[in-house]
Amino acid sequence: xxxxxxxxxxxxxxxxxxxxxxxxxxxxxxxxxxxxxxxxxxxxxxxxxxxxxxxxxxxxxxxxxxxxxxxxxxxxxxxxxxxxxxxxxxxxxxxxxxxxxxxxxxxxxxxxxxxxxxxxxxxxxxxxxxxxxxxxxxxxxxxxxxxxxxxxxxxxxxxxxxxxxxxxxxxxxxxxxxxxxxxxxxxxxxxxxxxxxxxxxxxxxxxxxxxxxxxxxxxxxxxxxxxxxxxxxxxxxxxxxxxxxxxxxxxxxxxxxxxxxxxxxxxxxxxxxxxxxxxxxxxxxxxxxxxxxxxxxxxxxxxxxxxxxxxxxxxxxxxxxxxxxxxxxxxxxxxxxxxxxxxxxxxxxxxxxxxxxxxxxxxxxxxxxxxxxxxxxxxxxxxxxxxxxxxxxxxxxxxxxxxxxxxxxxxxxxxxxxxxxxxxxxxxxxxxxxxxxxxxxxxxxxxxxxxxxxxxxxxxxxxxxxxxxxxxxxxxxxxxxxxxxxxxxxxxxxxxxxxxxxxxxxxxxxxxxxxxxxxxxxxxxxxxxxxxxxxxx
Numbered sequence: 457x458x459x460x461x462x463x464x465x466x467x468x469x470x471x472x473x474x475x476x477x478x479x480x481x482x483x484x485x486x487x488x489x490x491x492x493x494x495x496x497x498x499x500x501x502x503x504x505x506x507x508x509x510x511x512x513x514x515x516x517x518x519x520x521x522x523x524x525x526x527x528x529x530x531x532x533x534x535x536x537x538x539x540x541x542x543x544x545x546x547x548x549x550x551x552x553x554x555x556x557x558x559x560x561x562x563x564x565x566x567x568x569x570x571x572x573x574x575x576x577x578x579x580x581x582x583x584x585x586x587x588x589x590x591x592x593x594x595x596x597x598x599x600x601x602x603x604x605x606x607x608x609x610x611x612x613x614x615x616x617x618x619x620x621x622x623x624x625x626x627x628x629x630x631x632x633x634x635x636x637x638x639x640x641x642x643x644x645x646x647x648x649x650x651x652x653x654x655x656x657x658x659x660x661x662x663x664x665x666x667x668x669x670x671x672x673x674x675x676x677x678x679x680x681x682x683x684x685x686x687x688x689x690x691x692x693x694x695x696x697x698x699x700x701x702x703x704x705x706x707x708x709x710x711x712x713x714x715x716x717x718x719x720x721x722x723x724x725x726x727x728x729x730x731x732x733x734x735x736x737x738x739x740x741x742x743x744x745x746x747x748x749x750x751x752x753x754x755x756x757x758x759x760x761x762x763x764x765x766x767x768x769x770x771x772x773x774x775x776x777x778x779x780x781x782x783x784x785x786x787x788x789x790x791x792x793x794x795x796x797x798x799x800x801x802x803x804x805x806x807x808x809x810x811x812x813x814x815x816x817x818x819x820x821x822x823x824x825x826x827x828x829x830x831x832x833x834x835x836x837x838x839x840x841x842x843x844x845x846x847x848x849x850x851x852x853x854x855x856x857x858x859x860x861x862x863x864x865x866x867x868x869x870x871x872x873x874x875x876x877x878x879x880x881x882x883x884x885x886x887x888x889x890x891x892x893x894x895x896x897x898x899x900x901x902x903x904x905x906x907x908x909x910x911x912x913x914x915x916x917x918x919x920x921x922x923x924x925x926x927x928x929x930x931x932x933x934x935x936x937x938x939x940x941x942x943x944x945x946x947x948x949x950x951x952x953x954x955x956x957x958x959x960x961x962x963x964x965x966x967x968x969x970x971x972x973x974x975x976x977x978x979x980x981x982x983x984x985x986x987x988x989x990x991x992x993x
Contacts (some may be wrong), residue, residue, distance in 0.1 A: 459483040460616045460644045461506055461523070465515035468498075468505060476501055479515070480669060482662070484616070488638060488645040490655045490676065493664035495913050495943045499648050500528075502664065503618055506646070521615030521644065528620040528648075530601050532593035539589035542578075542608045544571055548589055578607040583633035598625040599829055603633065610637065616644035623651045624940050627829040627966050650944050652676050652969040701762060780895045780952040782924055785856075785959035787931040789819040792854055793960045794840055794932060799849035801835045808847060809835050810984035817932065817960050824971050825964040827982030833964040834861075836982070837934050840962065857932035862912075862940055864919035869908035873898055873918045876907060881926030892925025897949055912941035917950065924953055935963040939970050 462483040469475045476498035484506075493499050504510040505517060507525050532541075539545040551567050568574075576586035582603045593601055602625060609617060623631045631651065638645060638657050649655060655676035663670045663679070672679045787793070794817040802808035809832030817823065825833040838844035839851055841859045858866065867876050877889050884892070893903045896917050907918060916938060923930065939947050951973040954961065965971055 458520070459485050460519070460521035461646075462518045463505070463515065464518065466505065466512045466517065467514035468501065468510070468512050470501075477505075477512075477669075482669060482671075484644055484646060486615075486642065486644050487659040488641065488647065488657060490658035490661045490679075491646055491648045491664070492650075492655070492661060492679075492944055494945045495911055497664045497666075499664055500620065503620060503646070503648065506618065522613070523616045523618065524609045524612050524614035525618040526602075526605055526609050526620060526622055528624065530598075530605055532601065534592075534594060536593045537589060538575070538587050538591045538593065538604060541593060541604050542575055542589075542611055544575070544589070547571060574611065575607075578611040579604070581610065582607040582637060583629060597829060599627060599630050602626060603630055606634065606637065614643065616646070617641070618646045620648045621650070621941075622647065623649065623654055623966075627827075629828055631966060650939065650942060650947055651967070652944075655679075780949060780956055782895075782953060782956045782958075783927055783929060785820075785929050785931045785957070787820055787855070787959045792816060792818050792852075793857070794854070795852045796839070796846075797850045797852075799839060799851060800847040801832060801839050801844070802847050810982065811848075813849070813984050815980070817962065820958050820960055822961040822975060822977045823963070824976045824979045825962065825982060826979050831982035832984070833982055834936055836980075837861075837936055837962065837964060840932075840934055855931035856928075857934065858923045858930040859934040859936070860916065860919045860923060860938065861936045862916070864915045867907045867915065867919055867922065870906070872904050872906055873910075873921070874903045876918070877903075877922045877925065880922045883927050888927065893921050895925060895949075896921035896953065897946065913943055913946050916942060917946050920950060920953060924957060929957065929959060932960045932962070933957065935961070935965070937965055938963065939965060939967045 463480055466477055466480040466482075467475070468477045491499055491502070501510065503525065505512055506519075507523060508517070508519075537545065539548050547568060548571060551569070551571065554567065572589070575589065579586055584600065584603050584607065587604070593604065596604065602622065606619070606622060619634075622634050626634065631653070635654060635657060638647070638654070647654065647658065655661065658675045660674065661672040661676065661679040663672065672682050674682075794815075796813055796815040799813045799815075800808050800811045801813070809830075813836070825836060827833055835844065837859060839846055840853075841857060842851070842853065843859070860866070866880070868879070871879070873893060874889060877893060878884070878886075881889070881892075890903060893899070898905075898918065898921060905914075907915060910918060920938075923933065938950060942950065947970065951970065954974040961974070963971070963974070963976075
């Protein structure tokens with residue numbers, strides 16, 4: 457298969473001297489490649505090297521096909537329109553001038569009279585209505601902006617597309633539209649994503665980790681199987697290395713004891729006499745030399761065995777799945793923690809997002825809020841916490857609760873993760889603080905990072921650590937799209953923590969794999985329709 461993109465002996469070192477890639481060879485053809493790895497490991501840097509936004513310190517990047525990239529963070533200008541996103545503003549203005557008679561038709565003008573129809577077709581392909589070319593991008597939601605950008609990318613008819621977290625901020629319909637596009641795609645594609653349903657569509661997975669760059673010739677499920685096998689092999693290798701270390705220690709101890717007995721007999725012979733002095737001194741010197749050689753050999757064997765065990769232990773550490781053990785909330789089964797009675801929620805009193813919503817949350821049940829963007833999920837969460845008052849009806853809260861929104865507003869941006877934890881958990885000492893943060897992958901100096909310097913994913917993980925890691929976690933935890941901006945390692949840590957959490961949970965998420973992993977027991981589907989809804993039981 458001919459390659460559209462290839463790296464040859466590529467080396468890249470960051471400005472602070474950290475080597476991300478060293479003599480890397482990697483090629484991409486007409487297949488769909490999922491690029492995975494922890495935040496900060498170099499995924500975005502690799503994309504920039506592929507597109508030419510960054511230059512390698514050594515080696516080369518060869519591009520043989522037309523390449524287009526969808527960036528993760530889209531920030532349109534105040535006057536930027538749909539036509540600007542498609543790169544056709546000037547062409548459309550020329551066409552409009554000719555049609556209006558402001559400009560005389562010139563046969564030499566390169567006017568594409570199919571532009572409007574092709575733009576509408578591209579928008580429809582990604583599940584959007586035929587928006588007018590002069591529609592301002594800033595008037596669209598973040599999810600709609602992402603869809604427009606993807607439609608514009610496909611409109612350019614590239615041979616290779618690179619998508620950086622394409623389903624972030626998208627609801628189920630938007631995710632399904634992206635999945636359809638990739639399902640029909642016949643060119644090359646490189647996708648950085650933590651969306652496991654999207655990664656299941658890949659033809660192969662490329663993982664960047666502390667072990668280097670590994671290629672897995674299958675989709676996400678195949679990759680997981682291989683990772684489980686690697687983990688089992690690493691654990692078996694560690695067990696063998698630790699056994700060898702123990703065996704080496706026993707052999708050395710046996711040799712030392714044997715030498716000690718021999719030395720003891722020599723001392724006894726010298727004490728009893730009957731042997732020429734010159735012969736006794738020779739035997740003594742030989743015994744001391746033997747003891748010295750044995751000591752050097754013992755040190756060498758122990759060092760080798762210890763290095764092998766340390767290397768095996770490091771391999772297991774890099775491959776092992778995260779586990780989180782949390783304190784108990786003390787929430788009794790069947791106890792009411794929240795009750796909404798005939799609630800109407802609104803941002804605009806003339807257009808409430810839901811009316812007459814009655815809901816009771818008891819004991820450690822786990823509820824998912826399901827619905828498209830704009831259906832009222834965030835409004836409902838704010839009503840539950842008291843951050844917003846209902847237009848009609850009442851909300852009764854019992855026990856402790858915490859809300860983690862996508863901006864993690866409970867954290868002080870100017871303080872460290874460690875200081876935020878101590879502020880929010882005043883009964884925990886330094887040892888408990890560090891242990892709790894380590895469970896959420898903030899170990900050693902990582903706990904001292906300033907919150908304002910964290911990535912979005914790190915910030916949410918820090919919020920969960922500070923909320924759930926204390927001596928008494930809240931009895932009700934509310935989460936608003938918790939997996940947006942998290943890498944797959946962090947999602948696994950969050951899932952492990954939430955599975956161990958014994959309080960009540962309400963979570964708004966479009967991530968079906970995440971909801972399945974945390975054992976959701978009930979769904980509330982929005983928009984809420986009181987005439988037919990059964991969720992208020």
